[in-house]
Amino acid sequence: MTETNNYVLRMERISKAFPSVQALDNVDFEVAAGEVVALVGENGAGKSTLMKILAGAYKKDAGRIFLEGKEVEIESPLHAQQLGIATIYQEFNLTRNQTAAANIFMTREPRQKGLLGKLGLVDRRRMEAEAQQILDRIGARISAAARVRDLSVAQQQQVEIAKALAVEARIIIMDEPTAALGESEVENLFRTVLGLKEQGISVIFITHRLEELFRVADRVVVLRDGRRVGEISLKTETAGGTQSASDTQALTDRIISMMVGRTLDDMFHKEAAAIGEPILEVRNLSRKGVVEGVSFTLRRGEILGFAGLVGAGRTETVRLLFGADPRDSGEILLEGKPVDLRSPHDAAQIGLGLVPEDRANQGLVLKLPVQENIVLATLDRHSRARFVDRRATERTASDYVNRLTIRTPHLRQKAMFLSGGNQQKIVLAKWLAAQPKVLILDEPTRGIDVGAKAEVHALMSQLAQSGMGIIMISSDLPEVLGMSDRILVMHEGRVAGILDRAEATQEKVMALASGAQV
Amino acid sequence: MAETTSISAKSYARRTTWRDIMRAQEFGVFLILLAMVVSLSLGTSTFMTSTNIFNILRAFSWIAISAFGQCMVIITCGIDLSVGSVMAFSGLITALLLTRQPSVPVPLAVLGGLAAGSFVGLLNGLMITKGRLPPFIATLGTLLMARGTVQGITGGWPVRDLPESFRNLGQYDIPVAGVGVPLPLIFMLICAVLVSIFLTRTVWGYRIYALGGNETAAGLSGINTAHTKIMVYTLCSFLTSVGGILMTARLGVAAPTAAQGYELDVIAAAVVGGTSLSGGEGSILGVLIGAAIMQVLRNGLVLIGVEAYWLQAVQGLIIVLAIMFDQWRKSRR
Numbered sequence: 001m002t003e004t005n006n007y008v009l010r011m012e013r014i015s016k017a018f019p020s021v022q023a024l025d026n027v028d029f030e031v032a033a034g035e036v037v038a039l040v041g042e043n044g045a046g047k048s049t050l051m052k053i054l055a056g057a058y059k060k061d062a063g064r065i066f067l068e069g070k071e072v073e074i075e076s077p078l079h080a081q082q083l084g085i086a087t088i089y090q091e092f093n094l095t096r097n098q099t100a101a102a103n104i105f106m107t108r109e110p111r112q113k114g115l116l117g118k119l120g121l122v123d124r125r126r127m128e129a130e131a132q133q134i135l136d137r138i139g140a141r142i143s144a145a146a147r148v149r150d151l152s153v154a155q156q157q158q159v160e161i162a163k164a165l166a167v168e169a170r171i172i173i174m175d176e177p178t179a180a181l182g183e184s185e186v187e188n189l190f191r192t193v194l195g196l197k198e199q200g201i202s203v204i205f206i207t208h209r210l211e212e213l214f215r216v217a218d219r220v221v222v223l224r225d226g227r228r229v230g231e232i233s234l235k236t237e238t239a240g241g242t243q244s245a246s247d248t249q250a251l252t253d254r255i256i257s258m259m260v261g262r263t264l265d266d267m268f269h270k271e272a273a274a275i276g277e278p279i280l281e282v283r284n285l286s287r288k289g290v291v292e293g294v295s296f297t298l299r300r301g302e303i304l305g306f307a308g309l310v311g312a313g314r315t316e317t318v319r320l321l322f323g324a325d326p327r328d329s330g331e332i333l334l335e336g337k338p339v340d341l342r343s344p345h346d347a348a349q350i351g352l353g354l355v356p357e358d359r360a361n362q363g364l365v366l367k368l369p370v371q372e373n374i375v376l377a378t379l380d381r382h383s384r385a386r387f388v389d390r391r392a393t394e395r396t397a398s399d400y401v402n403r404l405t406i407r408t409p410h411l412r413q414k415a416m417f418l419s420g421g422n423q424q425k426i427v428l429a430k431w432l433a434a435q436p437k438v439l440i441l442d443e444p445t446r447g448i449d450v451g452a453k454a455e456v457h458a459l460m461s462q463l464a465q466s467g468m469g470i471i472m473i474s475s476d477l478p479e480v481l482g483m484s485d486r487i488l489v490m491h492e493g494r495v496a497g498i499l500d501r502a503e504a505t506q507e508k509v510m511a512l513a514s515g516a517q518v
Numbered sequence: 519m520a521e522t523t524s525i526s527a528k529s530y531a532r533r534t535t536w537r538d539i540m541r542a543q544e545f546g547v548f549l550i551l552l553a554m555v556v557s558l559s560l561g562t563s564t565f566m567t568s569t570n571i572f573n574i575l576r577a578f579s580w581i582a583i584s585a586f587g588q589c590m591v592i593i594t595c596g597i598d599l600s601v602g603s604v605m606a607f608s609g610l611i612t613a614l615l616l617t618r619q620p621s622v623p624v625p626l627a628v629l630g631g632l633a634a635g636s637f638v639g640l641l642n643g644l645m646i647t648k649g650r651l652p653p654f655i656a657t658l659g660t661l662l663m664a665r666g667t668v669q670g671i672t673g674g675w676p677v678r679d680l681p682e683s684f685r686n687l688g689q690y691d692i693p694v695a696g697v698g699v700p701l702p703l704i705f706m707l708i709c710a711v712l713v714s715i716f717l718t719r720t721v722w723g724y725r726i727y728a729l730g731g732n733e734t735a736a737g738l739s740g741i742n743t744a745h746t747k748i749m750v751y752t753l754c755s756f757l758t759s760v761g762g763i764l765m766t767a768r769l770g771v772a773a774p775t776a777a778q779g780y781e782l783d784v785i786a787a788a789v790v791g792g793t794s795l796s797g798g799e800g801s802i803l804g805v806l807i808g809a810a811i812m813q814v815l816r817n818g819l820v821l822i823g824v825e826a827y828w829l830q831a832v833q834g835l836i837i838v839l840a841i842m843f844d845q846w847r848k849s850r851r
Contacts, residue, residue, distance in 0.1 A: 388723075
């Protein structure tokens with residue numbers, strides 16, 4: 001790269017480690033003034049981490065950041081903002097009960113003239129007029145005096161963009177800006193982005209929808225497993241902006257292969273299990289705006305992998321299945337018989353188990369000891385005449401602590417003091433104790449170390465061999481491919497396809513997950 | 519499966535040790551109580567007399583019994599503001615049943631009072647779970663509704679002339695080794711033991727702690743969170759009614775203004791006793807000590823000659839200091 005000096009932002013050899021994972025490993029990243037850069041990669045590739053470092057939300061372990069050639073140390077989100085870096089997260093940072101203008105000028109409200117201003121009185125008229133100017137500049141059809149709660153999602157996003165402009169941001173980071181937008185709103189957003197570009201503002205956007213890249217991005221940077229694996233300049237590759245369908249297809253394929261270009265290692269010891277009759281049938285499961293018409297069959301001894309991108313509706317599907325959220329429609333059959341399942345209580349009663357994705361918030365009661373967490377779903381079986389049988393409880397807990405090699409000093413240790421892998425094993429133990437017919441695992445190995453991961457995988461194989469049906473959601477593609485008998489791929493709330501173990505490849509899964517035609 | 523490990527299976531069970539006791543939640547508040555008692559016995563000649571001690575014990579019995587219920591509610595991350603009104607309401611219904619013509623036998627009248635009081639709790643539970651009201655709002659509503667009902671029924675006049683067999687429940691002292699132990703104290707201790715067993719040994723108790731520690735995880739573990747909450751609020755009102763009836767028996771009169779503002783004493787007793795307002799933590803022993811601290815404080819301040827008008831201010835200050843001490847002690851481990 002010869003034009004290094006033109007870059008408004010340069011990040012050099014950025015590294016960041018979390019307790020169990022190297023999230024970023026010597027990543028370089030750069031943006032020119034008025035350039036639109038798309039940052040793509042699988043779940044967990046490090047996109048969000050990189051952007052959070054830029055936004056001041058995380059501290060980098062190593063590496064240097066240059067803004068207009070000057071090295072900076074970004075201390076905090078506020079500092080990032082002062083440096084001219086604004087971030088628009090998927091969850092907007094807006095106060096719903098205040099007006100668009102109040103949000104746009106939050107903490108920097110224009111004051112009244114003279115003494116009144118010194119006393120802290122806001123000049124509302126001036127604030128709304130200035131906010132309106134900014135909103136008009138980005139083509140937003142919003143009154144600055146409108147309350148945020150009355151605005152649509154797309155309009156709220158425009159308020160966020162206006163907020164970024166109000167602090168005179170030179171770089172705007174957008175985290176999956178199109179995820180919650182409809183087709184025409186996406187069009188609008190892209191027009192706004194191109195408008196920003198003309199004003200010399202750089203835009204970095206993280207996206208999962210590859211088809212969008214070609215409409216707005218100048219350059220695509222691909223991350224994988226915390227490393228930068230490549231970039232494609234769309235300006236030169238599609239000269240003049242005229243892209244034929246076949247060009248686009250070829251580029252999409254190139255990007256996908258960069259994203260997944262990892263070889264399957266032998267970490268996954270899936271042992272063959274006899275696959276029996278259907279144990280769970282799900283027909284046409286739907287919840288408006290989240291999940292649409294999901295149907296599948298799970299057999300005894302089968303591990304059914306759920307693949308897809310974050311937000312594709314996988315977790316939402318299993319929550320519907322488990323009765324954690326109300327469904328609009330859908331039939332559930334367990335062992336051939338329809339079941340009336342309306343709450344997690346019902347689900348547990350009929351023999352379903354759910355290991356949720358968020359251990360700390362949904363799986364464990366952190367304040368309670370290990371042993372009580374283990375018997376939480378089976379209190380009835382660990383009691384006599386409604387009195388908890390402490391000895392039986394201790395026996396069960398000891399048994400699982402041994403079997404799953406949960407590392408804890410003793411059973412009365414509070415769950416909060418254990419490591420992520422051991423916490424995950426406690427949640428697993430809780431459901432194994434319940435001896436469910438169907439076990440649903442949502443990201444069972446996320447954030448746990450390699451050893452614990454292998455142990456969880458071995459356990460899954462054992463359970464399948466014992467005749468249990470297992471649903472495993474995972475964003476780790478090699479894991480899905482390595483552990484599943486069949487893979488159900490979701491895209492935008494629907495089943496994009498179900499692949500057999502033999503025919504599934506990373507590329508096929510990724511293509512289905514990105515909504516591309518296979 | 520996995521039978522290989524069971525051969526060398528090691529038991530991870532662990533018994534309570536002296537160190538556990540030292541580190542226990544209750545130990546800190548117990549130290550505070552001890553310090554108060556010691557300084558009052560040394561500083562005044564009147565504190566350590568059996569009359570004074572039993573006066574303290576009798577007076578805090580009903581607050582403590584209600585605080586056991588409040589403790590359960592707070593463990594589930596809730597709050598019950600209606601307890602003062604429920605005390606008055608249950609006492610009044612009992613008194614009305616006793617004084618009507620023909621009068622109802624004492625056991626039945628007491629049952630009637632308990633049922634009436636518990637009904638308020640059932641209402642609280644239903645409003646919070648099915649009506650999706652925040653506990654603060656739901657119980658603020660029933661605080662006013664129950665108090666208003668009491669005032670409406672009585673027209674503002676107290677119900678007097680309660681039969682002696684009923685008043686004995688609150689006034690009789692059982693002679694034990696030469697000293698008269700007040701009956702309410704006995705009831706309070708029985709309640710303490712029963713509720714403590716309920717919370718720590720039964721399936722329901724486990725569910726209550728799980729629900730308070732993490733409602734989402736408890737729900738996803740198949741615990742019926744709505745039923746558990748309804749039960750907890752009903753139980754809180756039931757225990758409060760026990761307290762209210764004992765109080766009415768002790769006073770010998772059901773006044774429409776009885777127990778006004780007691781909700782704050784009850785909540786303070788639970789919180790001083792180490793019940794965490796963020797849920798999932800708390801014990802009956804702690805609440806018992808907390809209630810004792812509150813009563814010793816009230817009594818002690820009078821004995822050392824704090825002017826009556828200043829009592830509340832000093833009480834407030836000491837509550838805050840006690841909890842700060844406890845927080846500081848906890849943060850050190």
